Amino acid sequence: MAAPQRSYALSPAHARLLRASALDEDVSRLKYVSGAREEALRRLGIERVGDLLLHIPRRYLDFSHAYTVEDAPLGEVSTIVATVDRVLEKHPRPRLSVVEVSLIDETGVIQAAFFRQPWLARDIKPGDRLALMGKVEFAFGFKQMSSPHFEKLDERAQSGSIMPVHPVGEGISVAWMRRIVSGALERTDGFVDALPARIRARRHLMSISRALRSIHFPTSFDERDEARQRLAYDELLFLQLALRLRNDANLLDVHPVAHVPGAHVAALRDALPFSFTDEQERAVGEILNDMAEGGHVMNRLLLGDVGTGKTAVACMALAAVADSHTQACVMAPTSVLAQQYAVKCGPLLDQAGISWALLTGATPADERASIEERLASGELTVLFGTHAVLSEDVVFKRLTLVVIDEQHRFGVNQRNALRAKGPGADLLVMTATPIPRTLALSVYGDLETSVIRTRPVAGAGVQTRVLTESNRDIAYGAVREALEAGQRAYIICPLVAESDSTDELDDVPGSAPSLDADDGKAVPKVRLHSVERELERVRRTFPAARAEALHGRMPNHEKDAVIDAFRRGDVQILVSTTVVEVGVDVPEATVMVIEDGERFGLATLHQLRGRVGRGRDAGRCFIMTHAKKSGARSTAQERLEALERTSDGFALAELDLRLRHEGEILGLRQHGGVTLRFVDLEADVEIIQAAHDDAQEILRYAHDLASVATMPLRIEVVRRYGDVFKEVSGG
Structure with a gap:
């Protein structure tokens, strides 16, 4: 058998x-x-x-609500399925092509016009079956659509279904x-779901297998939305876990230094010409406590509006490094800001007996060689610098603290390159750019945050007005008054030269009208102001004052000379690009005129106006704009009006989030870093909070996700966000 x-x-x-x-x-x-x-x-x-x-x-084509040509309502966005009868390409004027497509179904004819897309005359053929989605109009005896979304249909397309595109x-x-x-x-x-069933049940989330099928081939838009919620939650949760795990020294195989405050911290505190406010004192305590914990890599954000005293707080962290006999590096995005650090922090460090140096692209070769030698030997404790500190020749004996100001101005590779010089080094990020709460909980969720909201010394403040060209005399009158009072003024332009391309300017919603409108109508081009042309005009308008230019294309030594002359008062008017956005502190500057204000983001405008009113005298900021010429209320108008209403950077951050969503929140570009694909930072507030809370709970009970129950989570974290660990480990 x-x-x-x-x-x-x-x-x-x-x-x-x-x-x-x-x-x-x-x-x-x-x-x-x-x-x-x-x-x-x-x-x-x-x-x-x-x-x-x-x-x-x-997008999706909704055949469950498709209309016939006859039934499609006028003035509404509709989906119509019809067969191509004729395709014509026309050129009503030079450089304007229009492809007209006539389509028919059993009830009638509809014409679709596509502007500046001549290739469609080749791609669309008579007999093709198309689904059109657009606003239905009536003209010249036919129903029409202008530049509709369209999709060629195959035999799989069925009425009553939703087709993904x-x-x-x-x-x-x-x-x-x-x-x-x-x-x-x-x-x-039906594959394994990494998310524990108890969390799925508590958050009312569908399984990941069903979510993926539903996002690609939904049976209803409600099902699609539910699927997107699951994908958004996963994106946030795994990002939170990855960001938090990257600070665990055991997982990273690095050995952070426990910085114990000592004589240098005490000496620096004694050197300060003022006492810390309660907010500053709290921030100092949080930073020093983090740095004292040897088993954890500090990853802290010091957030404070312009003039709130972040620099003095950061100096305390530098002193703690000196007490541990290791080294720190402060990297700033511009030589102007790096020099400002040297001017403000250098004397304090000197009094506390802490060695320091400044390294920029303008540093002479012999001085640079000396700095590099002292760094390598450990003789030099603190290095201030720009991108120059990233050079391979800059080698630290033991780098244990990295301070990055305005982190969003650096690319991920640049941040990684600096942290690689000291694997396991603590990180202190400083910014005057307020971060909306939802963004802080998601992309910056691993950064413990210290916030300074109030200025230690309340300046006179800044009054902001938005003006059109017809009211330029108001702005220039304020400049003239400031000059007569012995004060100074800024004129800010978006371009250096008239011939410059506008492609590198902020991608700001509603900032400028399109030159290629979909309907083919001509749109007048707005001439943007340049530093070179504006300098000539300013010199003619204010002949008794000395006006000089400042922009990023100037050699570093020339920029430094101009800024020094402006500080001394030898230069009374500075005609500049946004290079003065951070790092220029001249209390005597009281007036700023910003040309083409609609071409700047909220963060930039808020930072720029923070350059005036920093002393005893009130500041006045005039934003010149073309936006008010439009009859309809534009995004640019809403943005500029908000600047007139409030000086609260946090309120402006929330507004910018609503206007821009997560693409570029107040200038916080990711530059190759983590970006959110499924999350809407404005609409998904509850999901963001839920993922943030759940990540904390999971790591509270399984700090390294190494248990059998949490191993699927760990695998998915590494699969999606493995690269974020390189920033801390240097690997």
Whole structure:
């Protein structure tokens, strides 16, 4: 009698694990992926199956509410499915092409016009079945759409369904992307969910497997929204876990120094010409406590508006480093700001017996060589500098504290390069740019925050007015009054020269009208002010005053000379770009005129006006704009009016969040760092708070996620955000 054959069927749990491992498979393992399509996917950043599943649709075509041509309501955005009857390309005037597409269904004819897209005359053919989504108008006897979204339909498109439209590129069509994504979902269906079931139940979240299917192929928009909530929660939770874990010295295999305050900290406190406020004292205590903990890498944000005394607080951290006989580096985004640190902190450090040096691109070669030698030997304790400190020749004997001012101005690679010079070094980030609460809980969730809201010495303040060109005499009158009183003024321009491109300016919502309107109408071009042209005008307007230019293209020694002359009063008017946004502290400067104010972000404008009114005399800031010429209320108007209403940087941060969402919050560019793909920082406040709280709870009971129960979380954290650990470890 033959022995019965043993069954080797996989258990359900084992099968789910195998499907989960499929997420890490190369995308070339999928059905339909080879040749040009594989190359196209890789150009989109899709290397693994998991990358593909997180490549979500940019929009959806709703066939469950599609209209016939006859029934489509006028003046409303509608979806219409029809067949192409005729395609014509017209050129009503030079450099303006219009592709007119006539489509028919069983009820009538509709015409679609596409401006400045001549390639569509080749891509759209008679007989193609299209889904159009746009506003329906009526003109010349036909229903019409102007530049609608459209999609070529294949045999899979069915009435009553919602069709995803994924982002694609050359070499792959939307239809092929749908097929490939569908195959990937089949291959991975039902895989292990890294999120514990108790958290899913408490937060009312669908499983990740269902969420991925629902975000790509939803049966309703409610289901799609529920799926996006799960993806947003995951994105926030795994980011929170990654950011917090990267400060654990045991996981990083680094050995932070326990900085114990001693004689240098006491001496520096005695050297201060003032006593700390309660807020400053609290910030000092939080920073020194973090630095004293040897098993944890400090990762702290010191947040304070302009003039709140962050520099003095940071000096205490530098003194703690001196007490540990190690080294610190303070990196600033501009030579102007780095020099300001040397001017303000240097004398205090000298009195406390702490050695320091300043290193910028303008440092003479012999002085630079001496600084590098003293750093390598450990003789030099504190180094202030710009990007020059990132040079391979700059080697520290033992770097244990990195201070970065205005971190958002540096790229991730630059921050990593500095921290790599001292693996495990504590980090203190300083900024005068207020961070909205939701952003602080998400992207900056690992940064313990110290906030200084009030100025130690209450300056006279700044009055802000928004003016159009017709009221320029008001601004110039204020400049004239300041000069007569022996005070100084700034004139700020967005460009250095008239020939400069505007591409490098802030991408500010509503900042300027488009020159290529979708309807083909001509839009007048606004001439932006440049430092070179404005300097000539200022010299003609105020001949008795000495006016000089300042911008980033000047050699460092020339910039330093101009700023020194402005501080001394030898120069009364500084015509500048935003290079003065941070680091220029001249109490005698009381008036600022900002040209083309709509071309600057809220953070920049708020920081700029903080340059005046820093002394006993009140400051006045005049923002010149073209935005008020528009009849409709624009985003630019709303932004500028907010600056007139309030000087509260935190209130402005929340407004900028509402106007811009997370793309660029008050200038906080990620520069290659972590970006949020599924999270809406304005709408997802509850999800952000929930993920923040859950991350803290998880790490409270499993601090390194090494238990069996939390291992899936750990694997997903490394899969998504492994690179964030390199910033601390230097690896």
